[in-house]
Amino acid sequence: MKIGLFYGSDTGNTQEVAEKIVEIIGEENIDLYCIGEVENSDLENHNFLILGTSTWYDGELQSEWEDFFINLDDIDFTNKTVALFGLGDQYTYGEYFVDGIGILYDKIIEKGARVVGQWPIDDYDFDESIAERNGEFVGLAIDEDNESEKTDARINTWLQQISQDFGFKY
C-alpha cells in the first residue's frame, strides 16, 4: 500500500521538503496531498502516513493544518504508522521552534497512532519546543531560514531511519 504524505505550507518551504521526499521515495510508492485540499477519507485510506507542517505566529500550526485540525478527531489512527516533519526558524522563534510538530503529535497519539521518526535535538540551537519530548524531537525538524544547507542530509538520514518501519527500500 502506498504511503500518504500530507503537508501544509504557507510560503512553499514545507511543500519543497514534501516534494523532495516524494522524489527520494519514488512517486510509485507515495501519494502527495496538500492538507487544504483533502477529505478525511484520504488520510483514512493510508496506513502509513507522513505529515508535514510549518509553525507560524509563535507556536501555531500552519494555516491549512489549523483548519483541518478538528477533522483529526474523527479519524481513527489505530493501526496507522505515522512520521512527522516540521519547518521552523530556530533563531527568530527559538521559544516555539517547530511547535507544529508537537501539536500534531499530541493529537494523533490521542487518536491511537504509532509514531516513528524521532529526531535528535543536538544539532539545533533553540530555547523551547513542544516538539521536544524526553530529549528528542518527535519528528524531523527542518530550518530552511537558517540552515538550508543541512536540509538534504537531514531528509536523507531521516528517511533512511523510517524506511524499515514504512517498508520502503532506501
Ligand SMILES: Cc1cc2nc3c(=O)[nH]c(=O)nc-3n(C[C@H](O)[C@H](O)[C@H](O)COP(=O)(O)O)c2cc1C
Ligand atoms: C510571522 C512568522 C511567524 C513564525 N513563527 C514561527 C514559530 O512560532 N516557530 C517556528 O519554529 N518558526 C516560525 N516561523 C518560521 C516558519 O515556520 C518558516 O519560515 C517555515 O520555513 C515556513 O514554511 P512554509 O513556507 O512551508 O509555511 C515563522 C515565520 C514567520 C514569517
